[in-house]
Amino acid sequence: METSSLVTDNLLEVRDLVVEFTTEKGTIQAVKHVNFSLAKGETIGIVGESGSGKSVTSLSIMRLIQEPVGKIASGEIIFDSPKMGKVDLLSLSKDEMQELRGNDIAMIFQEPMTSLNPVYTCGNQVMEAILLHQQVSVEEAKKRTLALFDRVKLPRVKKIFNAYPHELSGGQKQRVMIAMALSCNPSLLIADEPTTALDVTVQEAILDIVQDLRYDEETSVIFITHDLGVVAEISDHVMVMYKGETVEKGDVWDIFNEPQHPYTKGLLACRPRLDFKMKVLATVNDFMEVDEEGKLIEKENNKYKSVGEALLLNFETEDEIKDRTKDLMMRPAILEVNNLKKYFPLKKNWLSRHREYVKAVDDVSFKVYPGVTLGLVGESGCGKTTLGRLLLRLLEPTSGEVTFQGENILTLKGNEMRRLRKDMQIIFQDPYSSLNPRIAIGEAIMEPMRLFKVHKNDKERKNRVVELLETVSLQADHFNRYPHEFSGGQRQRICIARALALDPKFVVCDESVSALDVSVQAQVLNLLNELKEKFHFTYIFISHDLSVVKFMADRMIVMNKGKIEEMGFAEDIYNYPQKAYTKNLIKAIPKGDLEDVRKAQLRRKLEKEKRMQAKM
Amino acid sequence: MKLRNDKILWTISFLLVSVGLIRWSGWSTSQISLTNSYLPPFQHHLYWLGTDRLGRDVSAMLLSGYETTILISLPIMLLAAGIGIVLGGLAGYFQKVRIYLLAFLLKVIVVGCLLWEIYITIEAASLGNASIYGWLFICLLGLIWAMIHFLQRKWEKLSFWAFYLPVDQLFIRLTELLSSVPRLVLILCLATLLRPSYFNFGFVVLITYWIPAARLMRAEVLRIKQQYYIEAAKANWLQDFYILWKHALPNALPTIRISFVFGLASLIILESTLSFLGVGLPPETVSWGKMIAQNYQDGQHWWLTFFPVLGLLLVIGSLHYLADYWQEGGRKWW
Numbered sequence: 001m002e003t004s005s006l007v008t009d010n011l012l013e014v015r016d017l018v019v020e021f022t023t024e025k026g027t028i029q030a031v032k033h034v035n036f037s038l039a040k041g042e043t044i045g046i047v048g049e050s051g052s053g054k055s056v057t058s059l060s061i062m063r064l065i066q067e068p069v070g071k072i073a074s075g076e077i078i079f080d081s082p083k084m085g086k087v088d089l090l091s092l093s094k095d096e097m098q099e100l101r102g103n104d105i106a107m108i109f110q111e112p113m114t115s116l117n118p119v120y121t122c123g124n125q126v127m128e129a130i131l132l133h134q135q136v137s138v139e140e141a142k143k144r145t146l147a148l149f150d151r152v153k154l155p156r157v158k159k160i161f162n163a164y165p166h167e168l169s170g171g172q173k174q175r176v177m178i179a180m181a182l183s184c185n186p187s188l189l190i191a192d193e194p195t196t197a198l199d200v201t202v203q204e205a206i207l208d209i210v211q212d213l214r215y216d217e218e219t220s221v222i223f224i225t226h227d228l229g230v231v232a233e234i235s236d237h238v239m240v241m242y243k244g245e246t247v248e249k250g251d252v253w254d255i256f257n258e259p260q261h262p263y264t265k266g267l268l269a270c271r272p273r274l275d276f277k278m279k280v281l282a283t284v285n286d287f288m289e290v291d292e293e294g295k296l297i298e299k300e301n302n303k304y305k306s307v308g309e310a311l312l313l314n315f316e317t318e319d320e321i322k323d324r325t326k327d328l329m330m331r332p333a334i335l336e337v338n339n340l341k342k343y344f345p346l347k348k349n350w351l352s353r354h355r356e357y358v359k360a361v362d363d364v365s366f367k368v369y370p371g372v373t374l375g376l377v378g379e380s381g382c383g384k385t386t387l388g389r390l391l392l393r394l395l396e397p398t399s400g401e402v403t404f405q406g407e408n409i410l411t412l413k414g415n416e417m418r419r420l421r422k423d424m425q426i427i428f429q430d431p432y433s434s435l436n437p438r439i440a441i442g443e444a445i446m447e448p449m450r451l452f453k454v455h456k457n458d459k460e461r462k463n464r465v466v467e468l469l470e471t472v473s474l475q476a477d478h479f480n481r482y483p484h485e486f487s488g489g490q491r492q493r494i495c496i497a498r499a500l501a502l503d504p505k506f507v508v509c510d511e512s513v514s515a516l517d518v519s520v521q522a523q524v525l526n527l528l529n530e531l532k533e534k535f536h537f538t539y540i541f542i543s544h545d546l547s548v549v550k551f552m553a554d555r556m557i558v559m560n561k562g563k564i565e566e567m568g569f570a571e572d573i574y575n576y577p578q579k580a581y582t583k584n585l586i587k588a589i590p591k592g593d594l595e596d597v598r599k600a601q602l603r604r605k606l607e608k609e610k611r612m613q614a615k616m
Numbered sequence: 617m618k619l620r621n622d623k624i625l626w627t628i629s630f631l632l633v634s635v636g637l638i639r640w641s642g643w644s645t646s647q648i649s650l651t652n653s654y655l656p657p658f659q660h661h662l663y664w665l666g667t668d669r670l671g672r673d674v675s676a677m678l679l680s681g682y683e684t685t686i687l688i689s690l691p692i693m694l695l696a697a698g699i700g701i702v703l704g705g706l707a708g709y710f711q712k713v714r715i716y717l718l719a720f721l722l723k724v725i726v727v728g729c730l731l732w733e734i735y736i737t738i739e740a741a742s743l744g745n746a747s748i749y750g751w752l753f754i755c756l757l758g759l760i761w762a763m764i765h766f767l768q769r770k771w772e773k774l775s776f777w778a779f780y781l782p783v784d785q786l787f788i789r790l791t792e793l794l795s796s797v798p799r800l801v802l803i804l805c806l807a808t809l810l811r812p813s814y815f816n817f818g819f820v821v822l823i824t825y826w827i828p829a830a831r832l833m834r835a836e837v838l839r840i841k842q843q844y845y846i847e848a849a850k851a852n853w854l855q856d857f858y859i860l861w862k863h864a865l866p867n868a869l870p871t872i873r874i875s876f877v878f879g880l881a882s883l884i885i886l887e888s889t890l891s892f893l894g895v896g897l898p899p900e901t902v903s904w905g906k907m908i909a910q911n912y913q914d915g916q917h918w919w920l921t922f923f924p925v926l927g928l929l930l931v932i933g934s935l936h937y938l939a940d941y942w943q944e945g946g947r948k949w950w
Contacts, residue, residue, distance in 0.1 A: 392851055421853040434844035438866040447862075448852045498848070 010037040010080070011220045012061070012188060017075035019056050019065060030056045030070070032244040038237075040187070041218040043210075045235030045252070047228060047267070049517035050488075053244040054224045058190045061222070062107055063089060063097050079105070082187060102133045106181035110193035112173035116165040122176045123149075123161030129183045148179040152209050170380070171202035178209060189213065190222045195230065199379040199544060204588040207234055215607050226518060228267060229590030232256060232597045236604070240264050256597045262288035262298040270522035272551035274574060274591055281526055281551065284519040333367040334506060334538050335391070340364045340400030342386055360386040361397070362562035368506075373532070373539040375553025375570060377546050377585070383562040384542050388508045391540065392426055393417070404506070422452055425499035429511035431491035435483040442479030445469070445498045452502060468497040471534075472527060489520035496527065500535070508540045513548060525551060546589055550574055558582050624941050627934045634679065635686045643676035645902050657919045666919045668911070678923050681904040682931070684897075689883040692818045692825065697876050699822070700829025701865070707787035707830075708837030709860055717777035719768035723761060730757040735819070742815040787834065791827050799824045800889070807895045817896040825883065832875050836868035874942045881935040888928060904928055 019031040031053040038044050048054040059065050060072050061079075077089040081104050084096070092100070109115045117125060123145055130141040142161075149157040152175040165173055174194060181189060191210065195203035211234065213219045223235055231238055232252065239249040240263065248261040259265045266284030288298055341364075343357035360383045368374050376384045389395045391402055393409060402409050409420055428434040435444055445465045446458070455461045466476040472493040483491060492512065499507055509528065513521040525548065532539060541552045549556060549570070556570040558581070565581050566573055577583045590596070638645075649671040657666040657674070665674040737750035803820050810816040840846060841864070849859045890896040891905030904924035911920035 394847060394850055418853045421851070424851075426848070426851045428844040428848065430844055433842075434848055436843075436845040436863050436867065439862075447849075448854075451852065451854060451858075495848075502852075 009039065010078075011040045012080070012222075013037040013076075013078040014057070014061070015076040015078070017057065017060060017077065018073040019053070019060050019070060020073045021070045022068070029073075030244050031060065034075075034241075034244075034246050036237075036239055036246070036249060038188075038220050038222065040220055041214055042237065043214060043221040043223055043235040044237045044239060045231035046222065046224045046239045046241060047226065047231055048241035049226055049519060051243065052241040054241050055192055056244075057241070058107070058192055058222055058224055061089065061188075061190060062101060062105060063092075079188070102129065102186075103184045104186055105188045105190065106184070106186035107190040107192065108174070108177050108181050108194045110196055112170050112177055112197065115177055116173055118165050121162050121164055122168065122173075123163075126176065126180045126183055129180050133184045144183070145179070148182055149176075151182070152176075152179045153205065154179070169202075171198050171205065174198060174202075174206055175209070178206070182213070185217060186219065188220050188222070190224070192224045193226070194223075196225070196227070200546070200588040201379065201584060203230070203590075207590075210234065211604075215611050227590065227592075228256075228271060228518075229592035232592040233590045233600050236601075240267070253594075253597055253601060256592070256594055266519060270519050271592070272522075272525070272547040274547045274550060274586070274589060275593065277571065278551060280529070281522040283522045283526070285523075329369050329372065331370055334370040334405060335368040336401075336403040337367070337391070338365050338401040338403070340387070340390060340402060341398045342383075342390055342395060343398045359383075359562045361390060364400075364559075364562075364564055366557060366564065366567060368538055368540065369555075370505075370538050371532075371536060372554045373541055373552055375549035375556040376540060376542040376559060377544065377549045377556065378559035378565075379585075380544060381561075382559040384544075384559050385510055387559070388426070388510045388540065388542050391508060392424055394426075418452075422502045423505040424508070425502065425504040425506070426508045426510060427492075427495050427499050427512045429514055431488050431495060431515060432483075434495050435491060437483050440480050440482055441486075441494050442469075444483075445494070445501050448498070448501050454502060464501070465497075468500055469494075471500070471531070472497045487520075489516055489524060492516060492520075492524055493527065496524075496531070500531065503535070504537065506538045506540075508542065510542045511544065512541075514543060514545065521548070528552070546574075546585060558585070624938065627938055631686075631931065631934055635683050638676065638679035638683050641676070641679065643673055643679070645672060645676045645680045648672060654917055656917075657923075665923050666917075668917075668920055674919060674923055677902050677907060678904075678927055680902040681907060681924060682927060684901055684903045685884050685887055685931070688814065688817065688887055688897075689880055692821050693876060693880045693883050695818075696822055696825040696879065697829045697872065699826040700831075701833045701868075701872060703787060703826070704830035704833030704835075705837050705860055705864065705868070707784045708834035709841065709856065709864065711782070711784045712780045713783050715779055715781040716768060717779065719764055720781075722764050726757055726761045726764065730754065730761070733757060739813075739815050742813060784834075787830070791831055794824060795827050797824075800886075803886075803890070804893075804895060807890070812896055812898050814897070817890075820896070821883065821886065825879065828879060829872060829875055833868055833872060836871055837864050840864045840867050870942065874939050877935050877939040877942070881932045881939075884928070884931060884935075 014034060014036050017031055017034045018029060021028050021030050034053070034057055036044065046054045046057065056065070056070075061077055063072075065072060072090055075090065078086055079089050079100070080086050081100060083104070084100075087096075089097070089100070116122065120128075123142070126145045126148060127138070127141045130136065130144055131138070134141075136144070146157050146161060149160060154160050154172060154175050160168065160172065160176070165176075168176065178194075189210070194210075195206050198206065207230065210221060210223070214221060221234075223231070225231060235252055237249065238252050238255045240247050240255070240261065242263050248255065248259065248264045255264060256268070259268055263284060266282070266287040269282035269287070270284060272278070272281060340361055341359070342361040343359055345357055362383070364387060366374075376387065378384045386395065390397045393402075397410065400410075404420060404424065407416075407420065409417065412420065435441065439447075442462070442465050445468060446461050449455060449461045449464065450458070455464060462479070465479065469476060469478055474490065474493055474497070478486075483494070486494065492515075495512075512528075513524050516524060528539070529552070531537065539552070541549060543549050543552075553570045555568065556573050557564055558566040558573065558579075560581050565579050566577065573582060574586060577586055649667075652660070652663065652667050652671040653669050655663050655667040655671075657664065659666070663673050663675065665678065667673060668677075733750065733754050737747075737754065740747065740750060802824060806820045806823070807817070810820065837860075846859060846863055849863055887897075888903070888905035888908070891901075891903040892909045894906070894909065897903060897906075904927055907924045908921050911917065914920060
């Protein structure tokens with residue numbers, strides 16, 4: 001690479017950065033001696049799970065660490081500012097930093113829903129940023145705002161200029177945020193999980209915008225994400241962080257081709273793949289363990305020697321899949337849905353009888369066979385969650401039929417419904433709010449048993465709870481603990497245990513792993529599959545993540561705007577998608593395999609040369 | 617943190633223990649001794665805080681006034697918070713309730729009679745001429761209510777003319793209506809109509825005091841309802857009232873208790889204001905408001921107004937201190 005000979009020309013250099021947070025339990029180092037550098041026009045991807053210190057690193061570059069709780073304990077951040085020359089960001093005064101922030105360094109945050117002020121129009125907010133940092137007239141600022149909106153490919157820019165944030169979709173809001181960040185032509189853009197909350201198709205568009213930026217303006221980008229697929233697509237260099245430490249960094253090809261650190265290997269192996277079906281997902285723990293000093297070390301007698309081996313060993317051939325699913329489909333359906341509809345009234349007009357509706361679920365029919373996991377995918381707002389709730393009668397449908405084990409559950413009343421309820425359970429998306437913070441987890445799991453009078457007395461029930469806790473790899477002494485003492489993954493396990501308490505036959509998993517880190521996600525997915533084998537459940541697995549659904553599901557439904565777009569075997573849908581919608585959806589997923597990395601690298605190189613020639 | 621907890625414990629014990637002090641001390645507020653009138657404080661070994669025009673002990677009156685204040689305010693506030701929690705919780709949780717007209721009308725009539733009967737009986741009891749028949753009648757009405765309820769459940773023919781009653785909307789309108797009337801004016805009007813007695817005073821104050829707690833409870837329940845653990849409970853087809861009791865209430869209580877303490881403080885001020893104006897409480901009760909009212913123009917004998925005012929400040933201050941502590945997230949019940 002040409003730039004490597006001019007190391008000193010780096011736009012940003014972070015040296016030996018240490019960030020500490022003071023809590024009640026003492027001082028915690030959130031970032032431990034992190035070093036990295038970033039050249040002009042390059043993109044570095046920082047990958048890590050929650051708590052790895054990746055966001056804290058980026059916030060310390062912006063000097064946005066909240067004092068006095070957090071503190072940058074030591075280190076240097078050298079930034080090559082166009083105006084001030086090379087400066088150490090940590091030694092700048094507050095005013096100087098304010099000047100830099102906005103002008104030379106800009107940031108995009110994860111949550112587009114809350115990063116815009118709801119009481120001002122989108123145009124106003126971007127204009128405000130321009131007026132604050134540049135000496136221009138209001139008309140000029142407006143003109144620039146519209147141009148920016150155009151650049152981030154927002155449709156009908158004039159309309160959006162006058163729109164309030166709530167009138168826009170998540171993707172559009174994120175574009176407005178990017179426009180705001182770009183308003184002053186920053187030389188460094190920090191993107192902190194900018195696409196995590198968005199659908200894959202929207203994510204693809206946002207990634208394109210960020211790519212374009214690099215070609216057009218030579219903007220350097222720090223791209224923070226937990227998704228290795230996204231990193232493969234967008235970055236030149238990758239830094240992998242774990243618990244505040246850099247475990248590995250290097251060229252994107254090297255990291256994907258030959259990961260050195262066991263953690264990186266684990267991360268690469270634990271993602272559900274789209275290109276082939278696996279029986280079990282490898283987990284990070286297959287590759288590494290923590291020794292007595294708290295250091296990460298490679299497992300000695302490792303199950304898998306490399307990432308490739310981990311994938312190969314768990315590969316399930318097409319014939320195996322067909323064999324497995326063929327006789328399952330012969331049995332009578334456990335759940336049958338006929339013409340199910342759910343309309344939400346949009347505007348109530350008391351003058352006229354005409355009402356407008358949102359058709360959340362619009363005339364949906366399908367069958368679920370015992371033991372066959374049905375996956376339900378679609379983008380946000382496609383009605384998949386509503387459908388899941390309708391099946392359990394958490395919502396009353398507008399019309400239609402849901403037959404569970406031969407009984408139409410929509411006409412059942414009180415006690416009859418309760419009897420069926422035992423056989424149907426749901427596991428929710430957010431492990432943080434699905435447990436009552438004021439009830440000990442043992443009690444929470446015992447509660448449904450007690451109400452349905454399963455087992456003779458509380459002592460027997462308690463034994464059963466302990467058994468369940470052990471099934472989901474928690475310990476018996478967790479019984480009397482409260483939810484806040486557990487991590488997200490553990491909480492989701494507790495929720496699973498609670499769902500299992502009544503021995504259900506049918507479980508709806510509504511985005512059950514979406515809020516979890518990839519490595520935890522792999523463990524929970526494996527657990528769900530193990531439980532299915534053990535207790536013979538039928539799952540309906542709802543997710544926006546096609547690769548997760550493909551891993552879990554035997555059959556799959558693709559939903560769009562309340563309707564079923566496509567239905568069939570997961571493999572068939574993935575390999576031979578019939579509808580344009582499904583094709584787009586599959587195309588938009590960053591796969592993160594080696595071929596993609598090479599393609600992305602090549603594309604970038606070509607594009608760069610093309611622009612260079614155009615400039616000449 | 618530990619030290620803070622101890623301080624809170626001290627504050628609560630100070631507030632509670634002071635209530636009993638007057639009975640324990642054996643001092644009297646009614647003992648008149650004209651030879652000892654207008655004794656200044658800290659001079660006499662018997663009258664620590666001095667005496668008033670009639671030679672009554674100020675320290676005794678102070679303690680007795682505090683007892684009056686707490687014995688009136690605390691039960692009223694508890695009741696108000698209780699009513700608020702129930703009404704607000706129901707309104708927030710159910711929003712709309714399916715009503716069967718006939719059974720509903722019957723129930724409304726019975727409940728109306730029941731409330732009126734309870735009012736009359738308790739008033740009679742507070743005046744000392746309680747009769748067993750009143751209580752029996754209340755039990756009878758309760759039985760009739762249960763019978764209607766049971767019949768309507770079992771006998772579907774009673775379930776005609778069903779419609780959705782927008783409980784939440786009704787609740788909001790009712791609270792808006794009640795809180796749009798200036799509280800003091802409403803209370804003064806009602807107080808002039810009714811005989812001054814503890815019971816009437818409580819009744820008058822209750823009319824407006826359940827509203828803040830109820831509104832807060834409704835808002836909390838609306839928030840908690842969004843949480844997945846409520847939905848998980850519903851997925852298990854648990855009874856709505858069970859969910860409200862076991863899952864919603866414990867999570868709403870930390871917020872409610874803060875508003876409870878603030879409400880208690882404002883109720884104490886209201887009680888002092890009313891007795892300052894000479895409304896509401898029977899004339900023979902001792903209260904801080906009344907002490908201030910009798911002596912505030914008397915600049916010479918400062919201790920007669922100073923100590924009740926100081927007492928008020930201390931009590932209100934301690935209550936706000938408590939509320940502050942809870943607001944900052946003090947986890948324990950104290």
